[in-house]
Amino acid sequence: xxxxxxxLVVSALSACMAIGLCACGSTTxxxxxxxxxxxxTDTAKDTSSEETATVAExxxxxxxxxxxxxxxxxxxxxxxxxxxxxxxxxxxxxxxTVNWIITPSDDNAYQNNLDSVLPGNADASEDKKVxxxxxxxxxxxxxxxxxxxxxxTMKDLGITDSDLxxxxxxxxxxxxxxxxxxxxxxxxxxxxxxxxNRDAAKEVLGSDDPETVQQAVKDWDTYEETAKKMKAAGYxxxxxxxxxxxxxxxxxxxxxxxxTKVQIDDNMKAWVDNSKKEVDAGETGTAELWGDDWAKGxxxxxxxxxxxxxxxxxxxxMKADDSTSIAANGGWGFCVGPQSFYWGGTWICAAKxxxxxxxxxxxxLKMTTDDSIMKEIAEKDSDCVNNKNVLKELAGSDxxxxxxxxxxxxxxxxxxxxxxxxxxxxxxxxxxCNEEFQSAMKNYFDGNASYDDALAxxxxxxxxxxxxxxxx
Amino acid sequence: xxxxxxTSIVTRYxxxxxxxxxxxxxxxxxxxxxxxxxxxxxxxxxxxxxxxxKIGPNFVGISNYVKLFEGGDLWKxxxxxxxxxxxxxxxxxxxxxxxxxxxxxxxxxxxxxxFFKTVIYLPNLIMASAFAMLFFALFxxxxxxxxxxxxxxxxxxxxxxxxxSNVWSTxxxxxxxxxxxxxxxxxxxxxxxxxxxxxxxxxxAEVDGCKPSQVFWKITMPLLKPIFIYVLITSLIGGLQMxxxxxxxxxxxxxxxxxxxTLIMYLxxxxxxxxxxxxxxxxxxLLIITGIxxxxxxxxxxxxxxx
Numbered sequence: 001x002x003x004x005x006x007x008l009v010v011s012a013l014s015a016c017m018a019i020g021l022c023a024c025g026s027t028t029x030x031x032x033x034x035x036x037x038x039x040x041t042d043t044a045k046d047t048s049s050e051e052t053a054t055v056a057e058x059x060x061x062x063x064x065x066x067x068x069x070x071x072x073x074x075x076x077x078x079x080x081x082x083x084x085x086x087x088x089x090x091x092x093x094x095x096x097t098v099n100w101i102i103t104p105s106d107d108n109a110y111q112n113n114l115d116s117v118l119p120g121n122a123d124a125s126e127d128k129k130v131x132x133x134x135x136x137x138x139x140x141x142x143x144x145x146x147x148x149x150x151x152x153t154m155k156d157l158g159i160t161d162s163d164l165x166x167x168x169x170x171x172x173x174x175x176x177x178x179x180x181x182x183x184x185x186x187x188x189x190x191x192x193x194x195x196x197n198r199d200a201a202k203e204v205l206g207s208d209d210p211e212t213v214q215q216a217v218k219d220w221d222t223y224e225e226t227a228k229k230m231k232a233a234g235y236x237x238x239x240x241x242x243x244x245x246x247x248x249x250x251x252x253x254x255x256x257x258x259x260t261k262v263q264i265d266d267n268m269k270a271w272v273d274n275s276k277k278e279v280d281a282g283e284t285g286t287a288e289l290w291g292d293d294w295a296k297g298x299x300x301x302x303x304x305x306x307x308x309x310x311x312x313x314x315x316x317x318m319k320a321d322d323s324t325s326i327a328a329n330g331g332w333g334f335c336v337g338p339q340s341f342y343w344g345g346t347w348i349c350a351a352k353x354x355x356x357x358x359x360x361x362x363x364x365l366k367m368t369t370d371d372s373i374m375k376e377i378a379e380k381d382s383d384c385v386n387n388k389n390v391l392k393e394l395a396g397s398d399x400x401x402x403x404x405x406x407x408x409x410x411x412x413x414x415x416x417x418x419x420x421x422x423x424x425x426x427x428x429x430x431x432x433c434n435e436e437f438q439s440a441m442k443n444y445f446d447g448n449a450s451y452d453d454a455l456a457x458x459x460x461x462x463x464x465x466x467x468x469x470x471x472x
Numbered sequence: 473x474x475x476x477x478x479t480s481i482v483t484r485y486x487x488x489x490x491x492x493x494x495x496x497x498x499x500x501x502x503x504x505x506x507x508x509x510x511x512x513x514x515x516x517x518x519x520x521x522x523x524x525x526k527i528g529p530n531f532v533g534i535s536n537y538v539k540l541f542e543g544g545d546l547w548k549x550x551x552x553x554x555x556x557x558x559x560x561x562x563x564x565x566x567x568x569x570x571x572x573x574x575x576x577x578x579x580x581x582x583x584x585x586x587f588f589k590t591v592i593y594l595p596n597l598i599m600a601s602a603f604a605m606l607f608f609a610l611f612x613x614x615x616x617x618x619x620x621x622x623x624x625x626x627x628x629x630x631x632x633x634x635x636x637s638n639v640w641s642t643x644x645x646x647x648x649x650x651x652x653x654x655x656x657x658x659x660x661x662x663x664x665x666x667x668x669x670x671x672x673x674x675x676x677a678e679v680d681g682c683k684p685s686q687v688f689w690k691i692t693m694p695l696l697k698p699i700f701i702y703v704l705i706t707s708l709i710g711g712l713q714m715x716x717x718x719x720x721x722x723x724x725x726x727x728x729x730x731x732x733x734t735l736i737m738y739l740x741x742x743x744x745x746x747x748x749x750x751x752x753x754x755x756x757x758l759l760i761i762t763g764i765x766x767x768x769x770x771x772x773x774x775x776x777x778x779x
Binding site: 107108112115118119142143147148150282285286287288291292293296428439442443446448449453454457460461464465466467468 | 520521522523524525527545609612613614615630634637638639723724725727728729730741742744745747750
């Protein structure tokens with residue numbers, strides 16, 4: 001009897017634990033599928049087959065899409081005609097099964113996954129072939145290069161320049177190969193701005209009008225002064241130092257890597273200096289982006305004055321689906337901020353070796369060039385779409401007023417910003433450099449190291465990540 | 473002739489021993505010996521991925537080893553690993569000895585032993601990464617631990633303690649997690665050792681009027697030595713291979729200033745770019761360090777028996 005009792009207790013306890021584990025496990029289950037995939041398709045690379053101008057027949061029954069989060073999936077689910085969701089990582093278009101392979105992008109995991117899958121894609125078995133993969137601005141050049149040759153050109157897919165004529169030129173320049181052929185297409189134009197807390201603006205600056213707020217943050221000196229006022233009123237100027245990072249890093253005068261040499265731009269040093277001052281004054285924190293500490297400011301009690309981001313940021317990241325958040329109550333405003341900048345953006349690439357080229361072509365056309373679908377995306381998801389006509393139309397009508405921003409219409413500003421974006425100082429090493437620089441400098445901000453020591457750690461980490469690079 | 477017939481019976485019988493050993497040796501050769509030799513071989517080559525391009529393999533002699541020793545970082549990470557292991561091991565072995573002594577003591581006769589033995593073993597069943605994620609959330613700057621401390625008036629709300637931005641609190645948390653995860657396992661091993669000690673020795677000691685502390689130091693400890701050495705060496709090797717807990721807790725950075733970066737985390741940094749050369753060299757060094765330390769511990773503690 002005693003024995004049975006204790007057995008019962010033991011199994012009850014282990015059951016409790018197992019349930020706890022399942023709860024944790026469910027969020028990561030998506031990545032498992034991609035892991036097995038990586039292992040199975042790691043074969044030699046030989047993709048240079050003869051190309052024909054006409055697009056081949058669709059023979060695949062599975063459409064594999066490599067992504068790093070849920071964003072594109074929800075866009076397809078909501079806006080692609082004929083897509084039916086079957087479960088969290090699968091769907092159907094006609095009789096083709098859509099398989100979403102999600103690998104988080106942290107620490108270049110997503111890129112490493114692509115690196116092992118794409119070179120052997122043409123030889124992979126039918127159901128394993130990647131048909132579509134997505135890339136971000138930080139490393140787009142790596143995958144659209146002519147040498148890598150892992151993405152099909154728009155021309156080969158049968159997409160013409162006139163199809164793409166309404167897109168912003170920066171979104172095309174960054175994904176052109178050495179011959180000037182586009183190898184990816186985006187539905188987003190990611191010019192960004194300063195997103196401010198309207199209540200804080202009213203309380204401290206006297207008004208939540210974008211013009212007034214813009215005057216208070218028009219350059220970094222004025223930004224600092226406002227930060228002091230915010231601090232006095234109990235607000236943090238920004239949630240963490242990494243919020244302003246992109247504003248500085250987009251306005252650099254040279255890329256992270258010159259040849260094989262890593263260089264620190266003056267503007268990056270300026271970010272470090274200004275951020276250190278703000279941290280020491282208690283005007284901002286040092287938490288990492290996307291974490292709980294960082295996200296506190298999305299709620300009124302978090303007491304954060306501003307975040308920096310493009311349209312996908314206030315739609316996708318600011319917890320608008322939680323009724324207690326500031327976003328759900330329309331409590332944010334939008335203005336240009338100290339310097340104009342862009343952040344991210346997602347490009348759709350057709351993987352070389354795809355067995356569904358016509359379907360891929362149709363997805364790219366519908367999602368990145370179709371006026372009515374793109375307008376729908378802008379209205380439903382407050383995304384800033386990569387379509388001059390649609391943005392112009394939205395800027396001039398009440399359709400462009402966003403609830404998250406308390407009815408403000410940000411599209412004129414976003415459209416102006418998109419024309420100004422300059423991506424000439426990007427390199428294929430940007431994701432690694434940005435992540436490691438932020439991570440190393442956190443030590444300096446937290447007072448655990450001097451600037452020089454933190455810089456030395458950055459140099460060390462970069463060489464570990466990219467052995468071909470050298471540092472000063 | 474007679475002789476031959478005799479040996480053939482013995483060898484015929486013996487051969488089953490070898491046959492039964494085959495599965496182990498096949499597995500050992502495929503999964504241990506070949507990779508080991510391969511690792512050593514790889515450590516003399518430059519061989520990594522640069523984006524989508526493969527660099528190497530080019531033979532570079534011992535330059536991978538030279539690079540590892542340059543700057544002395546290797547010893548720093550070795551030091552971190554040992555510090556975190558010792559911080560976790562000392563409370564672990566003390567608590568495990570006490571618990572094992574209580575559980576196996578014939579005079580105490582603790583009730584509900586099975587229940588407690590299971591409970592102390594349960595933390596070991598949690599995935600280390602899940603456990604580390606839990607602590608990461610608990611000890612975040614705005615996490616539940618800090619809000620409890622603030623509500624309890626032990627910390628000011630304006631300056632919460634940043635657990636993971638402080639060298640010793642980070643190391644302490646890693647050590648604490650390893651301690652919680654492994655003390656149950658150690659307890660059970662030590663208990664098995666203690667139950668192997670004949671009860672009449674204890675009874676004789678009691679009759680002779682020994683104090684409990686004398687019983688522990690003069691009888692239990694000397695007789696427990698083989699098991700104790702086993703526990704010490706396996707824990708040391710496990711400690712040198714510490715990876716999952718600090719990796720998840722510090723998001724792979726080993727911060728602050730890499731003060732909680734272990735040798736295996738450093739190895740993982742090289743595997744990021746599939747840098748088989750550097751990773752191989754580091755693995756070989758790790759093998760040598762583990763070998764030397766284990767040998768030293770064994771020699772040092774088994775000294776008396778040799779005499």
